[in-house]
Amino acid sequence: MLWLDLVFLAILQGLTEFLPISSSGHLVIAMAILERFGRQIVAPISVNVALHLGTLGATVGYFRRELRELVHKDWRTLALVVWATIPAVVVGLPLRKWAEEILENPWVAAGGLLVTGALLVLSYRFGRGAKRFTDLTWREALVIGCFQALALLPGISRSGSTIVGGILCGLSPAEAAVFAFLLAVPVMLGAGFLEALELAGQANAPLHFPQLLLGAFIAGIVGWLAIAWLMRWVRTGRLLLFAYWVFAVGGGTLLWLLFEEGTVGWL
Numbered sequence: 001m002l003w004l005d006l007v008f009l010a011i012l013q014g015l016t017e018f019l020p021i022s023s024s025g026h027l028v029i030a031m032a033i034l035e036r037f038g039r040q041i042v043a044p045i046s047v048n049v050a051l052h053l054g055t056l057g058a059t060v061g062y063f064r065r066e067l068r069e070l071v072h073k074d075w076r077t078l079a080l081v082v083w084a085t086i087p088a089v090v091v092g093l094p095l096r097k098w099a100e101e102i103l104e105n106p107w108v109a110a111g112g113l114l115v116t117g118a119l120l121v122l123s124y125r126f127g128r129g130a131k132r133f134t135d136l137t138w139r140e141a142l143v144i145g146c147f148q149a150l151a152l153l154p155g156i157s158r159s160g161s162t163i164v165g166g167i168l169c170g171l172s173p174a175e176a177a178v179f180a181f182l183l184a185v186p187v188m189l190g191a192g193f194l195e196a197l198e199l200a201g202q203a204n205a206p207l208h209f210p211q212l213l214l215g216a217f218i219a220g221i222v223g224w225l226a227i228a229w230l231m232r233w234v235r236t237g238r239l240l241l242f243a244y245w246v247f248a249v250g251g252g253t254l255l256w257l258l259f260e261e262g263t264v265g266w267l
Contacts, residue, residue: 014222020160054219084145112155113250120243133179
């Protein structure tokens with residue numbers, strides 16, 4: 001794998017994994033555009049594992065205080081996090097096994113970005129709650145988990161949909177964002193574990209450790225900055241601004257795909 005390709009993927013992963021703009025959607029669309037111009041990036045499974053470790057490290061590092069309190073003091077909220085993760089597990093495992101074509105379809109990714117934009121607009125409309133995530137009921141935590149499960153489709157942002165779910169359950173935007181990132185930890189651990197199992201099953205899989213370390217480092221640093229950026233914007237009520245981006249990218253991608261297929265002949 002080329003070093004430039006690795007840096008591109010690491011920055012894309014670190015930035016879009018945490019901002020409410022969908023890492024999967026941007027990756028699918030970027031790969032489709034590159035392929036259209038005769039350029040293809042194929043990331044070995046080892047690189048995917050490294051990038052996931054980098055973004056997981058950014059999440060754990062940024063929210064280390066909250067995670068420490070969950071483990072040592074607030075077992076009820078820890079149980080809520082585990083409970084809210086169940087929908088993603090129930091939906092994610094079958095989808096990963098049987099719907100690979102859907103997960104890599106740029107049409108689905110573009111449509112998912114438009115859904116993400118609509119969710120962000122919804123959060124702006126109803127973001128008046130003041131509840132803390134430690135006060136969530138079991139039912140509310142499960143509802144938020146269902147919103148997180150939506151993000152298994154490309155284009156729908158995991159952080160965005162989970163934050164919106166929290167806001168609709170009465171959380172303040174900042175509390176909803178923190179809870180969304182706490183929910184990200186078991187999801188990232190699960191995704192990384194599945195990819196590590198896949199890697200272990202490939203006896204001759206390439207392992208270029210300098211590349212893997214660089215990819216994990218870049219994804220982690222960019223991810224940390226992205227989390228800080230998002231938390232600042234959430235606290236200052238600017239979450240809606242991300243909706244403009246996903247509407248533009250999603251709508252622009254749909255127009256490009258229609259043009260490519262000759263459906264829109266006047267472009």
